[in-house]
Amino acid sequence: MSCTVWWEGAEKTRVLIASDSGCGGNKPGELLTLRHPKSENGTCYLFSNEMLQEIQWFKQSYGSWFLGDYISQDGSLYMATPIDPVFILLPIFDEARMKKxxxxxxxxxxxxxxxxxxxxxxxxxxxxxxxxxQIVCQTQEVGSMKFYRLDNSKVLAWLTCKVSCLKKTLPELDKNYAAQGEKQTLVDAVSIVGEYLKTEPWLKLLYDHLGLEFVDPTMKETNTENLPNANENKMEYSNSSQEKANKKTGKPGKQTKQAKVETGSKNIRDMFSRACKKKC
Incomplete structure (x- = not known):
């Protein structure tokens, strides 16, 4: 279920899809700027009815929205999805205890x-x-006051539970996960949870706790992005060979036929940009 809400006084119109629990009630919700738990960059979140939701962003090259009798030139789309607030608050509580x-x-x-x-x-x-x-903290009460301190063992137990639940869910969402081994599915689950954790100390502690070899996700993403496309290499090699042959014979050779590229095709992972990469 989703709802349509207009924020009065907004300078520009944006389209945001959120659950009823995230935009219902008397107030449509508040957009909060908080630190992303991994990158620490200022990031936009939707908060309403005691539910915190992260915002993901998608935009095509050309597009607009027809909203009743109004046309929004900006065709971008924002989607709000629930996030466990413990992920967002974990770095704040870690710093606050001043552990040495x-x-x-x-x-x-x-x-x-x-x-x-x-x-x-x-x-x-x-x-x-x-x-x-309270699920990841020790607490003490002095009179009417309550004090909190983050507990590493509780954090690891909570993270292990998150990974275990995700490991069971992944094969139900995608048949590719069902076909691969349990260990690889566990690694994938840790990698997904790791998108919301700092490498030091939590991600490394989680890998060690689960008996897995640590792989730096930042290095993995960088290496993947720098890898050249196989089709591009073939096309460049073909064009270079043809140019060399033309120079030797002195004749204009036929134009190399390039592979047909589907201009409207996109990788589904490129369709969404995480909140940590886009600030509202």
Missing amino acids: GEDPGKFRQLDEILFVEGYPEYQHLLPLAEKSM
């Missing part, structure tokens, strides 16, 4: 922890943090 070496760190109150310089909108997550962060 074997020292487990300090207990802090929530309003102190969520005071992040340059990001005042973390204060909106105070009720959400009170409900969700």
Whole structure:
């Protein structure tokens, strides 16, 4: 289910698809700028009815929206999907305990922890943090006050549970996962969860905890992006050979027939840009 909401006073019209729970009620929701848990870049999230959703962005080269009697020239599409707030709050709680070496760190109150310089909108997550962060924190109560401190063992147990659930779900979503071995599916699940974790310490600790060989996802993405396309190599080699032959004979050779490229075809992974790469 989705709903249509107009934000009054907006300078430009944008189309956002979100669940009813994310945009229902008296208020359509608030767009918060928070730090992405992995990149630490300022990132836009939708917060409404105590649900936090990350925003993904898709845009074709040409397109527009017909919204009733109104035409929006910007044909981009934003999609809001629920995200576990523990992922977003984990780096904040990690910094707040001020852990040094074997020292487990300090207990802090929530309003102190969520005071992040340059990001005042973390204060909106105070009720959400009170409900969700106990699963990865030790707590102490002094009178009417409650103090929190992140616990590594609880974080690893929570991450292991996330990976286990995802490992069971992946084969149901894609038959390719069902055809591969369990270990590779486990590696894929860790890789997906790792998109929301810093390499140090959480991602490395998770790999070690699960008995897997650590692979730096940043290096993997960089190497993949730098790999040349096989078809492009063949085309370049063919054109180069033809040019050399023409120079030797002094005759204009026939134009090399290039492989037909489908201009409207896109890789499905390129259709969406994660919130960490696009700020609203």
